[in-house]
Amino acid sequence: AQSVTQLGSHVSVSEGALVLLRCNYSSSVPPYLFWYVQYPNQGLQLLLKYTSAATLVKGINGFEAEFKKSETSFHLTKPSAHMSDAAEYFCAGMNYGGATNKLIFGTGTLLAVQP
Amino acid sequence: EAGVTQFPSHSVIEKGQTVTLRCDPISGHDNLYWYRRVMGKEIKFLLHFVKESKQDESGMPNNRFLAERTGGTYSTLKVQPAELEDSGVYFCASSQEGRSLSGNTIYFGEGSWLTVV
Numbered sequence: 001a002q003s004v005t006q007l008g009s010h011v012s013v014s015e016g017a018l019v020l021l022r023c024n025y026s027s028s029v030p031p032y033l034f035w036y037v038q039y040p041n042q043g044l045q046l047l048l049k050y051t052s053a054a055t056l057v058k059g060i061n062g063f064e065a066e067f068k069k070s071e072t073s074f075h076l077t078k079p080s081a082h083m084s085d086a087a088e089y090f091c092a093g094m095n096y097g098g099a100t101n102k103l104i105f106g107t108g109t110l111l112a113v114q115p
Numbered sequence: 116e117a118g119v120t121q122f123p124s125h126s127v128i129e130k131g132q133t134v135t136l137r138c139d140p141i142s143g144h145d146n147l148y149w150y151r152r153v154m155g156k157e158i159k160f161l162l163h164f165v166k167e168s169k170q171d172e173s174g175m176p177n178n179r180f181l182a183e184r185t186g187g188t189y190s191t192l193k194v195q196p197a198e199l200e201d202s203g204v205y206f207c208a209s210s211q212e213g214r215s216l217s218g219n220t221i222y223f224g225e226g227s228w229l230t231v232v
Contacts, residue, residue: 036223043119044158044206044223090158100171101210102148103221105158 002026004093006106014114019063019078021109023091026072033074034092034103035065044090050074061085086113117141119224121207127230133195136227140189140209146170147190148210148221149182153203161205164190176201197231204228 007022025031035047048059055067065076074091091106120139128134140147149161161180162172166187175182179198184190194201204226 041225043225044208046220046222049220092158100163101146101221102160102163102171102174103150103158104160105150107155107157 002104004091004104004106006089006091006109008109009107010110010112012112012114013081015083016080019076019081019085019111021076021089021091021111023065023074023076023106024072025074025091025093027093031093033065033067034094035059035063035074035076036090036092036105037087038090038108039087047076047089081111081113083113083115086111119207119209119222121205121224121227123227124225125228125230127232128197130199130231131196133193134197134229136192136194136205136207136229138190138192138207138224140207141222144209144211144222145187146210146221147184148208149190149192150206150208150223151203152206152226153200156203158206161192194229197229199231202229202231 003026005024033050036044037047038044047063048057050057050067058064063078065074067074088108088110090108092103094103122137126134145166147164150158152158160174162182163170164184167184181193206223206226208221208223210221
């Protein structure tokens with residue numbers, strides 16, 4: 001992906017509510033797309049990745065994301081938020097086949113979960 | 116199995132001083148990456164090692180930054196002299212050999228938080 005845009009730097013949801021974190025990409029070739037999560041005082045952890053197989057990708061902790069080429073989107077969802085989901089989420093893309101597999105990150109979305 | 120480890124976790128230095136960040140990748144991982152996140156900005160690629168060779172250093176900001184990976188194991192990133200705008204979080208990441216994405220997840224460390232005052 002040549003660029004990745006995350007809409008909303010801060011998202012707040014109630015516990016049990018739907019989580020929707022938005023990510024759009026721009027790319028001249030089919031990209032590989034990823035969602036990473038950073039919990040407080042921890043490193044980046046891979047949630048899920050899209051590598052041109054199934055368009056609906058399931059990840060860890062109940063998260064999933066759907067690749068929609070027509071909308072150039074890769075939004076992250078979870079049906080029911082838990083308090084433990086509070087973290088910062090990063091969408092990232094990569095153009096496989098270049099000299100290096102470098103990730104292009106969005107600016108991140110901080111998810112707050114209210115009791 | 117240990118993950119990617121970085122040292123120090125936090126560092127506060129004065130402008131003009133030197134700081135060296137260290138990264139130990141997951142054992143057996145040939146690919147090692149450095150990324151940086153300046154406050155409020157996105158995480159940006161700095162460079163990529165394959166074993167001890169620099170594969171891509173297109174993201175290095177300027178010649179005050181020097182990365183090495185002696186023997187293809189751990190890596191260091193030195194900033195000399197440090198400037199205020201170098202403050203941020205420096206992430207190291209590693210993955211197995213090859214460029215296939217189907218099995219080669221990129222694993223990140225916890226980051227080294229650098230503050231230049």
